[in-house]
Amino acid sequence: MQYLILVLSFLFSLGAYAQQSSFKSWQKEAKKDIRMLPEYGNTEKTKSEIAADTRFVNSILENGKSNSEGAHEMIHIGFDYLYKGDLKTAMYRFNQAYLLNPKNSGIYWGYGSVYMALGAYDEARNEYTHGLKLDPESAPILTDYATTYLGEYYDNVRSNYKSAQRSLKMAKEKLLASYAIDSEYIHTTYKLSIAYLNSQDCANAKKYLKATRALGGQPITKEYLSDFNLQCGDCSDVKTGSFQIESRQNGVTKIVRSQGYQIEENEALGYKLKLKVDWLDECTYTLTPVANLANPAQKDIPKMVLTCQILEVNEGHYIQVSSSDDNDRPLTSQIEIVQ
Template sequence: MAVVLLVAVLLSGCMTVAEKEAIEALPMYGQPELARSDYLKSEDAAFIKQTSFRYRGDVKQASRDWVKRADGLLHMGDTDAAMRHFNQAWLLDPENYQVYWGFGRVLVEKRQFSQAAHFLDRALAMVNDPYQKPALLTDRGTVYSLQGEQAREMASGQQTDLFAAANARFAEALALDETYLPVWQRWAQSLYRQGEYASAWEKIHQARQRGVTRFSRVFLRDLADRLPEPTH
Protein backbone atom coordinates (compact mmCIF):
# COMPACT_ATOMS: atom_id res chain seq x y z
CA MET A 1 0.00 0.00 0.00
CA ALA A 2 2.86 2.40 0.87
CA VAL A 3 4.46 1.87 -2.55
CA VAL A 4 1.12 2.47 -4.30
CA LEU A 5 0.74 5.77 -2.45
CA LEU A 6 4.26 6.82 -3.36
CA VAL A 7 3.58 6.04 -7.02
CA ALA A 8 0.49 8.25 -6.87
CA VAL A 9 2.57 11.05 -5.33
CA LEU A 10 5.20 10.81 -8.05
CA LEU A 11 2.64 10.80 -10.83
CA SER A 12 0.94 13.85 -9.36
CA GLY A 13 4.19 15.83 -9.52
CA CYS A 14 3.80 16.96 -5.89
CA MET A 15 5.95 15.79 -3.01
CA THR A 16 6.32 16.84 0.60
CA VAL A 17 9.57 16.57 2.55
CA ALA A 18 8.17 13.58 4.43
CA GLU A 19 7.25 11.83 1.18
CA LYS A 20 10.71 12.48 -0.27
CA GLU A 21 12.31 11.09 2.89
CA ALA A 22 10.12 7.99 2.64
CA ILE A 23 11.44 7.32 -0.86
CA GLU A 24 15.03 7.91 0.26
CA ALA A 25 14.55 5.30 2.98
CA LEU A 26 13.95 2.61 0.31
CA PRO A 27 16.90 0.76 -1.27
CA MET A 28 17.54 2.07 -4.79
CA TYR A 29 14.79 4.62 -4.04
CA GLY A 30 12.26 1.84 -4.56
CA GLN A 31 13.30 1.29 -8.18
CA PRO A 32 12.36 -0.32 -10.49
CA GLU A 33 8.91 -0.70 -8.93
CA LEU A 34 8.84 2.99 -8.09
CA ALA A 35 9.42 5.21 -11.11
CA ARG A 36 11.86 8.07 -10.52
CA SER A 37 10.36 11.47 -11.43
CA ASP A 38 12.14 13.81 -13.82
CA TYR A 39 12.72 16.25 -10.99
CA LEU A 40 14.39 13.62 -8.81
CA LYS A 41 16.42 12.37 -11.77
CA SER A 42 17.75 15.89 -12.25
CA GLU A 43 18.67 16.00 -8.56
CA ASP A 44 20.48 12.68 -8.93
CA ALA A 45 22.40 13.92 -11.98
CA ALA A 46 23.42 17.11 -10.17
CA PHE A 47 24.67 15.09 -7.18
CA ILE A 48 26.71 12.76 -9.40
CA LYS A 49 28.19 15.69 -11.34
CA GLN A 50 29.12 17.63 -8.22
CA THR A 51 30.63 14.59 -6.49
CA SER A 52 32.51 13.54 -9.62
CA PHE A 53 34.07 17.02 -9.75
CA ARG A 54 35.13 16.80 -6.10
CA TYR A 55 36.70 13.38 -6.69
CA ARG A 56 38.27 14.34 -10.02
CA GLY A 57 36.10 11.85 -11.85
CA ASP A 58 36.74 8.90 -9.54
CA VAL A 59 33.11 8.14 -8.70
CA LYS A 60 33.99 4.58 -7.67
CA GLN A 61 36.15 5.92 -4.86
CA ALA A 62 33.41 8.36 -3.98
CA SER A 63 30.95 5.47 -3.76
CA ARG A 64 33.27 3.61 -1.39
CA ASP A 65 33.57 6.71 0.79
CA TRP A 66 29.79 7.11 0.90
CA VAL A 67 29.52 3.47 1.99
CA LYS A 68 31.90 4.18 4.88
CA ARG A 69 29.75 7.11 5.95
CA ALA A 70 26.65 4.93 5.74
CA ASP A 71 28.38 2.25 7.83
CA GLY A 72 29.08 4.80 10.55
CA LEU A 73 25.47 5.95 10.58
CA LEU A 74 24.22 2.38 10.70
CA HIS A 75 26.56 1.64 13.62
CA MET A 76 24.95 4.56 15.47
CA GLY A 77 21.50 3.11 14.77
CA ASP A 78 20.31 5.73 12.27
CA THR A 79 18.95 3.37 9.64
CA ASP A 80 17.20 6.00 7.52
CA ALA A 81 20.30 8.20 7.25
CA ALA A 82 22.38 5.12 6.50
CA MET A 83 19.99 4.14 3.70
CA ARG A 84 20.19 7.64 2.22
CA HIS A 85 23.96 7.37 2.05
CA PHE A 86 23.86 3.85 0.63
CA ASN A 87 21.46 5.12 -2.04
CA GLN A 88 23.86 7.92 -2.92
CA ALA A 89 26.70 5.38 -3.08
CA TRP A 90 24.51 3.36 -5.46
CA LEU A 91 23.96 6.40 -7.69
CA LEU A 92 27.71 6.90 -7.88
CA ASP A 93 28.54 3.27 -8.66
CA PRO A 94 25.77 0.70 -9.22
CA GLU A 95 28.46 -1.99 -9.56
CA ASN A 96 29.72 -1.52 -6.00
CA TYR A 97 28.85 -4.75 -4.19
CA GLN A 98 29.23 -2.97 -0.83
CA VAL A 99 26.13 -0.92 -1.61
CA TYR A 100 23.89 -3.99 -1.87
CA TRP A 101 25.52 -5.42 1.24
CA GLY A 102 24.65 -2.17 2.97
CA PHE A 103 21.05 -2.31 1.78
CA GLY A 104 20.83 -5.80 3.23
CA ARG A 105 22.22 -4.80 6.60
CA VAL A 106 19.84 -1.87 6.94
CA LEU A 107 16.90 -4.12 6.08
CA VAL A 108 18.05 -6.66 8.69
CA GLU A 109 17.91 -3.90 11.31
CA LYS A 110 14.35 -3.24 10.16
CA ARG A 111 13.63 -7.00 10.39
CA GLN A 112 12.75 -7.15 6.70
CA PHE A 113 14.60 -10.40 6.22
CA SER A 114 13.31 -11.47 2.81
CA GLN A 115 14.25 -8.12 1.28
CA ALA A 116 17.61 -8.22 3.05
CA ALA A 117 18.28 -11.68 1.64
CA HIS A 118 17.63 -10.40 -1.88
CA PHE A 119 20.25 -7.68 -1.62
CA LEU A 120 22.81 -9.83 0.17
CA ASP A 121 22.50 -12.38 -2.65
CA ARG A 122 23.13 -9.59 -5.15
CA ALA A 123 26.21 -8.56 -3.20
CA LEU A 124 27.48 -12.15 -3.14
CA ALA A 125 27.07 -12.39 -6.90
CA MET A 126 29.15 -9.24 -7.34
CA VAL A 127 31.77 -9.37 -4.57
CA ASN A 128 35.28 -8.98 -5.98
CA ASP A 129 37.24 -8.86 -2.71
CA PRO A 130 38.21 -12.31 -1.37
CA TYR A 131 39.01 -10.83 2.04
CA GLN A 132 35.48 -9.49 2.44
CA LYS A 133 33.62 -12.53 1.16
CA PRO A 134 33.76 -14.50 4.47
CA ALA A 135 32.10 -11.59 6.26
CA LEU A 136 29.46 -11.28 3.57
CA LEU A 137 28.78 -15.03 3.70
CA THR A 138 28.47 -14.76 7.48
CA ASP A 139 25.86 -12.03 7.14
CA ARG A 140 23.97 -14.12 4.60
CA GLY A 141 24.08 -17.14 6.90
CA THR A 142 22.75 -15.00 9.73
CA VAL A 143 19.82 -13.83 7.62
CA TYR A 144 19.01 -17.41 6.62
CA SER A 145 19.02 -18.25 10.32
CA LEU A 146 16.75 -15.34 11.22
CA GLN A 147 14.43 -16.33 8.39
CA GLY A 148 14.40 -19.87 9.77
CA GLU A 149 13.45 -18.62 13.21
CA GLN A 150 10.72 -16.48 11.69
CA ALA A 151 9.43 -19.40 9.59
CA ARG A 152 9.23 -21.61 12.68
CA GLU A 153 7.25 -18.95 14.56
CA MET A 154 4.86 -18.71 11.61
CA ALA A 155 4.67 -22.51 11.28
CA SER A 156 5.41 -22.20 7.57
CA GLY A 157 7.38 -25.46 7.44
CA GLN A 158 10.35 -23.79 5.70
CA GLN A 159 12.63 -23.57 8.72
CA THR A 160 14.52 -26.81 8.03
CA ASP A 161 15.70 -25.68 4.61
CA LEU A 162 16.50 -22.18 5.84
CA PHE A 163 18.58 -23.40 8.77
CA ALA A 164 20.39 -25.84 6.46
CA ALA A 165 21.19 -22.93 4.13
CA ALA A 166 22.48 -20.94 7.12
CA ASN A 167 24.82 -23.78 8.11
CA ALA A 168 26.08 -24.03 4.54
CA ARG A 169 26.92 -20.32 4.37
CA PHE A 170 28.76 -20.38 7.69
CA ALA A 171 30.71 -23.45 6.59
CA GLU A 172 31.57 -21.74 3.30
CA ALA A 173 32.85 -18.69 5.17
CA LEU A 174 35.09 -20.85 7.35
CA ALA A 175 36.38 -22.76 4.34
CA LEU A 176 37.57 -19.43 2.94
CA ASP A 177 39.01 -18.10 6.19
CA GLU A 178 38.71 -19.89 9.51
CA THR A 179 40.49 -16.95 11.20
CA TYR A 180 37.45 -14.75 10.57
CA LEU A 181 36.30 -14.98 14.18
CA PRO A 182 32.78 -13.48 14.02
CA VAL A 183 31.53 -16.48 12.02
CA TRP A 184 32.07 -18.78 15.00
CA GLN A 185 29.90 -16.60 17.22
CA ARG A 186 27.20 -16.14 14.59
CA TRP A 187 27.09 -19.87 13.89
CA ALA A 188 26.77 -20.64 17.59
CA GLN A 189 23.85 -18.23 17.85
CA SER A 190 22.26 -19.78 14.77
CA LEU A 191 22.59 -23.27 16.20
CA TYR A 192 20.85 -22.04 19.34
CA ARG A 193 17.95 -20.85 17.20
CA GLN A 194 17.87 -24.29 15.60
CA GLY A 195 17.70 -26.00 18.98
CA GLU A 196 21.11 -27.59 18.43
CA TYR A 197 22.43 -26.65 21.84
CA ALA A 198 25.31 -29.12 22.06
CA SER A 199 26.55 -27.99 18.64
CA ALA A 200 26.26 -24.36 19.75
CA TRP A 201 28.52 -25.07 22.74
CA GLU A 202 30.95 -26.83 20.39
CA LYS A 203 31.19 -23.72 18.21
CA ILE A 204 31.74 -21.56 21.30
CA HIS A 205 34.59 -23.83 22.43
CA GLN A 206 36.12 -23.73 18.95
CA ALA A 207 35.85 -19.94 18.98
CA ARG A 208 37.55 -19.70 22.36
CA GLN A 209 40.39 -21.90 21.13
CA ARG A 210 40.92 -19.33 18.37
CA GLY A 211 40.99 -16.35 20.69
CA VAL A 212 37.37 -15.24 20.88
CA THR A 213 36.88 -14.09 24.46
CA ARG A 214 33.74 -11.99 24.29
CA PHE A 215 30.31 -13.52 23.94
CA SER A 216 26.98 -12.00 24.82
CA ARG A 217 26.28 -12.81 28.46
CA VAL A 218 22.58 -13.02 27.69
CA PHE A 219 23.25 -15.54 24.91
CA LEU A 220 25.49 -17.69 27.12
CA ARG A 221 22.94 -17.58 29.93
CA ASP A 222 20.08 -18.54 27.63
CA LEU A 223 22.12 -21.36 26.12
CA ALA A 224 23.12 -22.65 29.58
CA ASP A 225 19.44 -22.61 30.58
CA ARG A 226 18.74 -24.95 27.67
CA LEU A 227 21.84 -27.07 28.12
CA PRO A 228 24.55 -26.58 30.78
CA GLU A 229 27.97 -26.04 29.28
CA PRO A 230 29.76 -29.37 28.70
CA THR A 231 32.92 -29.72 30.75
CA HIS A 232 34.86 -31.82 28.24
Protein backbone atom coordinates (compact mmCIF):
# COMPACT_ATOMS: atom_id res chain seq x y z
CA MET A 1 0.00 0.00 0.00
CA GLN A 2 1.32 3.42 -0.91
CA TYR A 3 2.44 5.93 1.70
CA LEU A 4 -0.85 7.73 2.32
CA ILE A 5 0.34 10.64 4.44
CA LEU A 6 -0.80 13.06 1.75
CA VAL A 7 -4.21 11.47 1.84
CA LEU A 8 -4.84 12.68 5.35
CA SER A 9 -4.05 16.35 4.82
CA PHE A 10 -1.23 18.75 4.21
CA LEU A 11 -0.26 18.20 7.85
CA PHE A 12 1.58 15.05 6.83
CA SER A 13 3.35 16.54 3.84
CA LEU A 14 6.68 16.38 5.66
CA GLY A 15 8.46 13.12 6.36
CA ALA A 16 8.79 12.00 9.96
CA TYR A 17 12.46 12.98 10.22
CA ALA A 18 11.81 16.40 8.70
CA GLN A 19 8.91 16.96 11.08
CA GLN A 20 10.99 16.04 14.11
CA SER A 21 13.81 18.26 12.91
CA SER A 22 11.34 21.12 12.36
CA PHE A 23 9.89 20.66 15.84
CA LYS A 24 13.34 20.82 17.43
CA SER A 25 14.02 24.04 15.54
CA TRP A 26 10.61 25.32 16.59
CA GLN A 27 11.32 24.61 20.26
CA LYS A 28 14.69 26.34 20.03
CA GLU A 29 13.21 29.45 18.42
CA ALA A 30 10.25 29.49 20.82
CA LYS A 31 12.65 30.01 23.73
CA LYS A 32 13.20 33.51 22.33
CA ASP A 33 9.63 34.12 21.14
CA ILE A 34 6.84 33.17 23.54
CA ARG A 35 4.26 33.90 20.82
CA MET A 36 5.24 30.53 19.32
CA LEU A 37 4.02 28.73 22.45
CA PRO A 38 0.36 27.95 23.27
CA GLU A 39 -1.00 30.50 25.75
CA TYR A 40 2.33 32.31 25.36
CA GLY A 41 3.93 29.51 27.36
CA ASN A 42 2.11 30.76 30.49
CA THR A 43 5.20 32.84 31.21
CA GLU A 44 5.25 36.20 32.94
CA LYS A 45 5.15 38.97 30.35
CA THR A 46 7.09 42.21 30.29
CA LYS A 47 5.34 45.55 30.65
CA SER A 48 5.77 46.24 26.93
CA GLU A 49 4.27 42.85 26.03
CA ILE A 50 1.29 43.47 28.32
CA ALA A 51 0.82 46.91 26.78
CA ALA A 52 0.91 45.40 23.27
CA ASP A 53 -1.71 42.82 24.26
CA THR A 54 -3.95 45.55 25.66
CA ARG A 55 -3.66 47.62 22.49
CA PHE A 56 -4.57 44.59 20.39
CA VAL A 57 -7.67 43.72 22.44
CA ASN A 58 -8.80 47.35 22.44
CA SER A 59 -8.38 47.57 18.66
CA ILE A 60 -10.77 44.63 18.23
CA LEU A 61 -13.35 46.11 20.59
CA GLU A 62 -13.08 49.56 19.01
CA ASN A 63 -13.95 47.99 15.65
CA GLY A 64 -17.30 46.95 17.08
CA LYS A 65 -16.51 43.29 17.69
CA SER A 66 -17.02 41.47 20.96
CA ASN A 67 -14.27 39.40 22.56
CA SER A 68 -16.00 36.25 21.33
CA GLU A 69 -16.36 37.54 17.76
CA GLY A 70 -12.76 38.72 17.70
CA ALA A 71 -11.49 35.36 18.92
CA HIS A 72 -13.50 33.55 16.25
CA GLU A 73 -12.02 35.81 13.57
CA MET A 74 -8.46 35.25 14.79
CA ILE A 75 -8.99 31.48 14.79
CA HIS A 76 -10.25 31.63 11.22
CA ILE A 77 -7.24 33.72 10.16
CA GLY A 78 -4.93 31.35 12.02
CA PHE A 79 -6.20 28.34 10.09
CA ASP A 80 -5.81 30.25 6.83
CA TYR A 81 -2.12 30.73 7.63
CA LEU A 82 -1.84 27.12 8.76
CA TYR A 83 -3.14 25.83 5.41
CA LYS A 84 -0.64 28.08 3.63
CA GLY A 85 2.16 26.46 5.64
CA ASP A 86 2.94 29.56 7.71
CA LEU A 87 2.89 27.85 11.10
CA LYS A 88 4.46 30.70 13.02
CA THR A 89 1.89 33.30 11.98
CA ALA A 90 -0.86 30.74 12.58
CA MET A 91 0.32 30.28 16.18
CA TYR A 92 0.49 34.07 16.63
CA ARG A 93 -3.16 34.37 15.58
CA PHE A 94 -4.33 31.51 17.78
CA ASN A 95 -2.60 33.20 20.71
CA GLN A 96 -4.34 36.48 19.89
CA ALA A 97 -7.62 34.57 19.98
CA TYR A 98 -6.58 33.31 23.42
CA LEU A 99 -6.17 36.91 24.60
CA LEU A 100 -9.74 37.64 23.53
CA ASN A 101 -11.55 34.52 24.71
CA PRO A 102 -9.54 31.67 26.27
CA LYS A 103 -12.71 29.57 26.58
CA ASN A 104 -13.03 29.09 22.82
CA SER A 105 -12.17 25.44 22.07
CA GLY A 106 -11.11 26.36 18.54
CA ILE A 107 -7.96 27.96 19.97
CA TYR A 108 -6.75 24.57 21.20
CA TRP A 109 -7.78 22.95 17.95
CA GLY A 110 -5.47 25.47 16.29
CA TYR A 111 -2.62 24.90 18.76
CA GLY A 112 -2.91 21.15 18.23
CA SER A 113 -2.96 21.53 14.46
CA VAL A 114 0.29 23.52 14.50
CA TYR A 115 1.97 20.80 16.55
CA MET A 116 0.43 18.19 14.28
CA ALA A 117 2.06 19.84 11.27
CA LEU A 118 5.38 19.66 13.11
CA GLY A 119 4.94 15.95 13.81
CA ALA A 120 4.76 16.61 17.57
CA TYR A 121 1.91 14.19 18.21
CA ASP A 122 2.08 14.13 22.02
CA GLU A 123 2.01 17.93 22.18
CA ALA A 124 -0.84 18.01 19.67
CA ARG A 125 -2.87 15.57 21.76
CA ASN A 126 -2.32 17.70 24.86
CA GLU A 127 -3.82 20.71 23.09
CA TYR A 128 -6.69 18.71 21.59
CA THR A 129 -7.44 17.31 25.06
CA HIS A 130 -7.70 20.86 26.42
CA GLY A 131 -10.07 21.76 23.59
CA LEU A 132 -12.23 18.70 24.24
CA LYS A 133 -12.54 19.66 27.90
CA LEU A 134 -14.09 22.93 26.72
CA ASP A 135 -16.22 21.23 24.06
CA PRO A 136 -16.53 17.44 24.53
CA GLU A 137 -18.87 17.19 21.53
CA SER A 138 -16.44 18.67 18.99
CA ALA A 139 -16.18 16.11 16.19
CA PRO A 140 -13.48 18.13 14.33
CA ILE A 141 -11.18 18.22 17.36
CA LEU A 142 -11.77 14.56 18.18
CA THR A 143 -11.15 13.56 14.56
CA ASP A 144 -7.87 15.47 14.49
CA TYR A 145 -6.98 13.87 17.83
CA ALA A 146 -7.48 10.51 16.11
CA THR A 147 -5.35 11.69 13.20
CA THR A 148 -2.32 11.98 15.49
CA TYR A 149 -2.50 8.20 15.86
CA LEU A 150 -2.78 7.77 12.09
CA GLY A 151 0.36 9.89 11.82
CA GLU A 152 2.16 7.62 14.27
CA TYR A 153 0.91 4.59 12.36
CA TYR A 154 2.47 5.80 9.11
CA ASP A 155 5.69 6.82 10.86
CA ASN A 156 6.11 3.34 12.39
CA VAL A 157 4.46 0.91 9.99
CA ARG A 158 7.76 0.05 8.27
CA SER A 159 9.96 0.01 11.36
CA ASN A 160 7.79 -1.04 14.32
CA TYR A 161 4.76 -3.03 13.22
CA LYS A 162 3.35 -3.70 16.70
CA SER A 163 3.56 -0.05 17.68
CA ALA A 164 1.96 0.93 14.36
CA GLN A 165 -0.94 -1.46 14.94
CA ARG A 166 -1.54 -0.05 18.43
CA SER A 167 -1.68 3.44 16.96
CA LEU A 168 -4.06 2.30 14.24
CA LYS A 169 -6.36 0.75 16.85
CA MET A 170 -6.40 4.00 18.83
CA ALA A 171 -7.13 5.98 15.66
CA LYS A 172 -10.17 3.83 14.89
CA GLU A 173 -11.48 4.10 18.45
CA LYS A 174 -11.27 7.89 18.43
CA LEU A 175 -12.71 8.18 14.93
CA LEU A 176 -15.66 5.98 15.84
CA ALA A 177 -16.26 8.15 18.91
CA SER A 178 -16.23 11.22 16.66
CA TYR A 179 -18.57 9.50 14.20
CA ALA A 180 -21.00 8.82 17.06
CA ILE A 181 -21.06 12.57 17.76
CA ASP A 182 -21.47 13.65 14.13
CA SER A 183 -21.93 11.04 11.41
CA GLU A 184 -21.94 13.75 8.72
CA TYR A 185 -18.50 15.22 9.40
CA ILE A 186 -16.83 14.26 6.14
CA HIS A 187 -13.26 14.15 7.47
CA THR A 188 -14.31 11.54 10.02
CA THR A 189 -15.90 9.22 7.46
CA TYR A 190 -12.94 9.60 5.11
CA LYS A 191 -10.34 8.86 7.77
CA LEU A 192 -12.39 5.90 8.99
CA SER A 193 -12.20 4.50 5.46
CA ILE A 194 -8.43 5.03 5.47
CA ALA A 195 -8.04 3.43 8.89
CA TYR A 196 -10.07 0.37 7.95
CA LEU A 197 -8.25 -0.01 4.64
CA ASN A 198 -4.98 -0.15 6.58
CA SER A 199 -6.60 -2.80 8.78
CA GLN A 200 -7.44 -4.89 5.67
CA ASP A 201 -11.13 -4.51 6.53
CA CYS A 202 -12.59 -3.93 3.07
CA ALA A 203 -16.22 -4.05 4.19
CA ASN A 204 -15.82 -1.09 6.54
CA ALA A 205 -13.40 0.71 4.22
CA LYS A 206 -16.11 0.56 1.54
CA LYS A 207 -18.83 1.55 4.00
CA TYR A 208 -17.11 4.76 5.06
CA LEU A 209 -15.85 5.58 1.57
CA LYS A 210 -19.46 5.37 0.38
CA ALA A 211 -20.50 7.63 3.27
CA THR A 212 -17.79 10.13 2.30
CA ARG A 213 -19.01 10.18 -1.30
CA ALA A 214 -22.58 10.73 -0.10
CA LEU A 215 -21.38 13.78 1.84
CA GLY A 216 -19.77 15.27 -1.27
CA GLY A 217 -16.49 13.37 -1.48
CA GLN A 218 -14.25 16.46 -1.42
CA PRO A 219 -11.34 14.99 0.61
CA ILE A 220 -11.04 11.82 -1.48
CA THR A 221 -7.82 11.72 -3.50
CA LYS A 222 -6.91 9.70 -6.57
CA GLU A 223 -4.00 8.23 -4.62
CA TYR A 224 -6.35 6.85 -2.00
CA LEU A 225 -8.76 5.45 -4.58
CA SER A 226 -5.82 3.78 -6.30
CA ASP A 227 -4.77 2.09 -3.06
CA PHE A 228 -8.38 1.25 -2.24
CA ASN A 229 -8.89 -0.44 -5.60
CA LEU A 230 -5.65 -2.40 -5.32
CA GLN A 231 -6.77 -3.84 -2.01
CA CYS A 232 -10.56 -3.78 -2.05
CA GLY A 233 -11.60 -2.81 -5.55
CA ASP A 234 -14.18 -4.70 -7.57
CA CYS A 235 -14.17 -3.72 -11.23
CA SER A 236 -15.70 -6.96 -12.52
CA ASP A 237 -18.89 -5.19 -13.64
CA VAL A 238 -17.01 -2.97 -16.10
CA LYS A 239 -14.42 -5.40 -17.46
CA THR A 240 -16.75 -6.19 -20.35
CA GLY A 241 -19.75 -4.38 -21.79
CA SER A 242 -20.78 -1.30 -23.74
CA PHE A 243 -19.74 2.19 -22.65
CA GLN A 244 -19.43 5.70 -23.99
CA ILE A 245 -17.57 8.94 -23.35
CA GLU A 246 -19.16 12.28 -24.20
CA SER A 247 -17.31 15.57 -24.60
CA ARG A 248 -18.05 18.91 -26.23
CA GLN A 249 -14.84 18.77 -28.20
CA ASN A 250 -14.97 15.19 -29.51
CA GLY A 251 -18.65 14.29 -29.31
CA VAL A 252 -19.55 10.70 -28.42
CA THR A 253 -17.01 7.87 -28.36
CA LYS A 254 -18.64 4.44 -28.20
CA ILE A 255 -16.76 1.58 -26.54
CA VAL A 256 -17.47 -2.15 -26.70
CA ARG A 257 -15.15 -4.19 -24.49
CA SER A 258 -14.88 -7.97 -24.58
CA GLN A 259 -12.58 -10.23 -22.62
CA GLY A 260 -9.51 -9.53 -24.74
CA TYR A 261 -10.33 -6.62 -27.05
CA GLN A 262 -11.97 -3.22 -27.11
CA ILE A 263 -13.59 -1.47 -30.07
CA GLU A 264 -13.70 2.34 -29.95
CA GLU A 265 -15.70 4.34 -32.48
CA ASN A 266 -16.24 8.06 -32.89
CA GLU A 267 -18.32 8.96 -35.95
CA ALA A 268 -17.70 12.70 -35.63
CA LEU A 269 -13.93 12.18 -35.78
CA GLY A 270 -14.20 9.36 -38.31
CA TYR A 271 -12.26 6.69 -36.49
CA LYS A 272 -12.89 3.14 -35.36
CA LEU A 273 -10.08 1.30 -33.59
CA LYS A 274 -9.59 -2.21 -32.31
CA LEU A 275 -7.40 -2.35 -29.21
CA LYS A 276 -5.98 -5.29 -27.29
CA VAL A 277 -6.96 -5.32 -23.59
CA ASP A 278 -4.58 -6.68 -20.94
CA TRP A 279 -5.65 -6.54 -17.29
CA LEU A 280 -2.72 -5.85 -14.95
CA ASP A 281 -4.76 -6.16 -11.77
CA GLU A 282 -8.39 -5.98 -10.66
CA CYS A 283 -8.85 -2.37 -11.80
CA THR A 284 -5.90 -1.55 -14.08
CA TYR A 285 -5.58 -2.47 -17.75
CA THR A 286 -3.60 -1.52 -20.85
CA LEU A 287 -4.90 -0.79 -24.35
CA THR A 288 -2.75 -1.44 -27.41
CA PRO A 289 -4.08 -0.48 -30.88
CA VAL A 290 -4.05 -3.46 -33.25
CA ALA A 291 -6.28 -2.44 -36.19
CA ASN A 292 -7.87 0.57 -37.86
CA LEU A 293 -11.39 -0.69 -38.55
CA ALA A 294 -12.43 2.55 -40.26
CA ASN A 295 -9.74 1.95 -42.88
CA PRO A 296 -8.51 -1.67 -42.71
CA ALA A 297 -6.03 -1.08 -45.53
CA GLN A 298 -4.19 1.53 -43.48
CA LYS A 299 -1.33 -0.12 -41.66
CA ASP A 300 -0.07 3.02 -39.96
CA ILE A 301 -1.86 2.69 -36.62
CA PRO A 302 -0.85 4.34 -33.34
CA LYS A 303 1.94 2.45 -31.58
CA MET A 304 1.27 3.84 -28.12
CA VAL A 305 0.22 1.77 -25.11
CA LEU A 306 -2.47 3.34 -22.95
CA THR A 307 -2.59 2.43 -19.24
CA CYS A 308 -5.99 2.90 -17.62
CA GLN A 309 -6.75 2.70 -13.92
CA ILE A 310 -10.36 2.61 -12.75
CA LEU A 311 -10.66 4.76 -9.65
CA GLU A 312 -14.28 4.18 -8.76
CA VAL A 313 -17.33 2.38 -10.10
CA ASN A 314 -20.70 4.01 -9.54
CA GLU A 315 -24.21 3.31 -10.68
CA GLY A 316 -24.33 4.29 -14.34
CA HIS A 317 -20.68 5.31 -14.77
CA TYR A 318 -17.11 4.77 -13.69
CA ILE A 319 -14.13 7.10 -13.29
CA GLN A 320 -10.73 6.22 -14.71
CA VAL A 321 -7.38 7.92 -15.10
CA SER A 322 -5.28 7.07 -18.14
CA SER A 323 -1.83 7.84 -19.51
CA SER A 324 0.19 6.66 -22.49
CA ASP A 325 3.77 5.49 -22.77
CA ASP A 326 4.60 8.47 -25.01
CA ASN A 327 2.81 11.02 -22.79
CA ASP A 328 2.62 10.30 -19.07
CA ARG A 329 0.34 13.26 -18.38
CA PRO A 330 -2.74 11.66 -16.75
CA LEU A 331 -6.24 12.20 -18.11
CA THR A 332 -9.26 11.62 -15.89
CA SER A 333 -12.50 10.59 -17.61
CA GLN A 334 -16.04 9.74 -16.62
CA ILE A 335 -17.24 6.81 -18.71
CA GLU A 336 -20.94 6.06 -18.95
CA ILE A 337 -22.10 2.45 -18.63
CA VAL A 338 -24.50 1.67 -21.48
CA GLN A 339 -25.03 -2.01 -20.66
